[in-house]
Amino acid sequence: MVCESWKARLDTYLDGEVSEEEMRTFDSHVRNCPSCSADALARVQLKRAIQVAGKRFTPSAEFRKRMQQSIASKPRHSFRLGWTLAAAAAVVLVVGTLTSTYLGNRSGRDQVFSEIADLHVAALASSAPVDVISTDRHTVKPWFQGRIPFAFNLPQLQNSGFSLLGGRMTYLEQTPGAHLIYDVGKHHISVFVFQERSMPARLTDSSILPGKLSFNMETWGQGGLRYFVIGDASAANIDSLAKLFKAAS
Amino acid sequence: MDLSGANLQFDSFEELATPLFDQLYNFAHWLTQNREEAEDLVQETYVKALKGFSSFQLGTNFRAWIYRILRNTFLTSRKGLKVTMTVPLEFDEDEVVPELAIEHDTPETFLLARSSHELLQKAIDELPVHFREILLLCEVEEMSYQEMSDTLAVPIGTVMSRLSRARQTLANQLRPHSQQEAARRIARGTNHGL
DSSP states (O other): OTHHHHHHHHHHHHHHHHHSSHHHHHHHHHHHHHHHHHHHHHHHHHHHHHHHHHHHOOOOOHHHHHHHHHHHTTOSSSSHHHHHHHHHHHHHHHHHIIHHHHHHHHHHHHHHHHHHHHHHHHHHHSSSOSSEEOHHHHHHHTTTTBBBBBBOOOOOOSSSOOOOOOOOEEETTEEEEEEEEEEETTTTEEEEEEEGGGGGOOOOOEEEEEOOOOEEEEEEEETTTTEEEEEEEEEEHHHHHHHHHHHHH | OOHHHHHHHHHHHHHHHHGGGHHHHHHHHHHHHHHHHHHHHHHHHHHHHHTTTGGOOBBBBBBHHHHHHHHHHHHHHHHHHHHHSSSOOOOOOOOOOOOOOOOOOOHHHHHHTTTTTTHHHHHHSSSSSSHHHHHHHTTSSSOOOOHHHHTTOOOOOHHHHHHHHHHHHHHHHHHHHHHHHHHHHHTTOOOTTO
C-alpha cells in the first residue's frame, strides 16, 4: 500500500515530466522496490513497444514524385508565387532524397539505443542481474570464453571509483554479446559489447542523452567491436568508464 | 532586399520542415488510416505551413506548430469531422485520472505479448482518434507534455488525463490477447526463462 503514491505518478516519472529532485527520489525508490521496479519495467517495455510499432508508415516514392510534379507544373504568376512553388518543390526534393536515408538510418539507430536501454533496465530489474558474480575481471573475462564469438578486455579499476559486479550473456537482434554491470556510488552502469558487423544499423561514436528515461549513454567502435556504456550515473561517470574500456582495448 | 528576405525565409522553412516529413506522413497515416488520404493531408499541411510561415515566430516550437496544422487540417476534413462526430468524448477531460486505476500487465505477460507487433499496431489503430494521436505524439514523437499541449491546443492537465486514459484503454485492449498468448505458450511448454 505504501507504493500507491509512487505508482500514481509512475507514468509521469517515466515520461520524464517530474522535477529533477523528484526524478532522483523516484530513481532511488524504483531501484529498491521490487513491486515498483517490475511495474516500471512493464510500462517501459510497453512504451518502447509502442514507439517501435508506431513507426509504421513511410511515404511511397510515387508520392514524393507526384507531389514534386504537381507543385512544379503550376504556372509562375509572380516572383513571390514562383518562389513559393519552387521552395515547396525544393522541400519535397530535399525531403525525398535526404530524409529517406537520414531518417531511415536514424530510426534504426534509435531502435538500437532503445533495445540497449531495455536490456539495461531488464537486467537491473531481474532478481539475478548477473550470471557470473565477481569483482575480479580475471574471473569475469574467462567466463565469456566459448559463450560469445569474440574476446575483449576489461579495464583495471583501481582508484577509479568503479567496481565490477559481474557479467551476463545478452542478445541484440539474435546476436550474442557481453553485458557487464558496474557500480559507481549508488548507480549501476551497464557495459555492452557486441561485434560491430552484427549491428542492425550503422552507428557513429557518440554520447547520447535520451532524456526521457534519464539515462546517459556512450557508444563507440573499436577493434571490430561495438561498445555501449549506459546508466543513470552522470555523463562524466559514463565517459570515465568508457575511457577505461577504450584504454584497455 | 525582397529576394534576400525570401531566401532567408525559405532556408529557415527548409531547415525546420525537412527532418519532419517522414514523421508527419507516419502521423497522418495513423490519423487517416488510409495511404491516399495521408498523402493529401501531408501535401495540404506543407502548402499551408509554407503559406503561413511568415506568421511563425522563429525560436518557438516549429514541430508543435506544423503538427498542429496537420491535425487541424485533418479535423476539418470530411473524415476528420466524421470521426470526431461519431466518437464523442465520454469523460470529463479535466478530471485528474488516478493512475492507480490502471492495471499494467506484469513484465512476464507483456514480454510474451511483445512479440506480437501487429497486435499492438491493431490495438493502436482501434483506439479512438483522440487517444491514438496523443499516444503517438508522446511515445513515437517523444513530445513533452508542453509540446502536446501546444499541438493539441489543450491544457497540460488535459494532456495528462487524456494520455492516462489512452494508456488505460490500450492496456485493456491488449490484456486479453497477452493472457491468451501466455496460456498458449505455457500449454506448448515454450515459456522458457519466464
